[in-house]
Amino acid sequence: MTYGRASDDERMPGGLTVTDLVVTYPGKPPVEAVRGVSLRVGPGETVALLGPSGCGKSSLLGAVVGIVEPTSGTVAWNDQDLTWTPVHRRRFGLVFQDGQLFPHLDVARNIGFGPRMAGVSAEARAARVTELLEIVGLEGLGGRAVSELSGGQRQRVALARSLAARPRLLALDEPLSSLDADLRTRLAKDVRDILRSQGVSALLVTHDPAEAEAMAHRVLRMGDGRLL
Structure with missing residues (x-):
């Protein structure tokens, strides 16, 4: 793991490219949450945006996945x-702090x-679910109500x-912050x-x-809305 600025990953081809991204929320005065950020995430790479609350990192993440509209700049995948x-249509996934599972x-x-929403067959869906339950360490819990989970x-x-x-x-938005410290440490390594x-x-x-x-x-x- 390394610390660095956006320029450090210019050598990596493909993946996510964010260029001069600006996010401004309306108001009197308007709030510029993201101020000209550029970064790249290479294929198979995990990049963390680290900073205090209010620094613009969640607004930047929202613009990447498309739930926040940028004022200017670009978001690209493989150019x-x-x-x-x-x-x-972006084929990006998003994990929130509270998971936002369907309780029913x-x-x-x-x-x-x-x-299922994408029209995948029941047989293929079942196989994928079984595979993922094993990957995330929840084998045998497919029929469990989410309210019964830790x-x-x-x-x-x-x-x-x-x-x-x-x-x-x-995209992972503070995915472990609601957990206690010991569990957060263990789950961070698992994720x-x-x-x-x-x-x-x-x-x-x-x-x-x-x-x-x-x-x-x-x-x-x-x-303050910028990469340091």
Whole structure:
């Protein structure tokens, strides 16, 4: 794991490229949350955005996945401009702090939701769910109600659900911050190993230096809307 600026990864071809991204929220006065950020995430690489609350890292992540509209700049994958591409067509996954699981669906149906919406056959969905339950260490819990799971188990389900559609980039927004310190440390290493075993690129937002160091190949520090 290394610390560095965006220029450090110019040598890496393909993957995610963010160029001169600006995010401004309306108001009196307007709030410029992201101020001309450029970065890259290479294929199979995990990059962490590390900084305090309010520094713009979640706004940057939102613009990358498409849930926040940038004021200017570009977001591209393998040099294809995705800046104005709808969220569902970017093939990016997103894991939130609280997982945001569907409470009325059991574990297996939560994980299989994305492939079902994409028209994947029931047989193929079942095989993918079984595979992911094993990958995230929840074998045999497919029929369990999500309300019966621990916090760490719910975050594993959220990770599996995001991986089910085989995203090319996974965005993680403070995914472990709601867990206690010991569990957060253990799960950070597990998530790192899962991402690397799946070969998925990832962009992680966190305020925790230890979490960033445990999970990421590189850490980019943010402050006041900029990379430091």
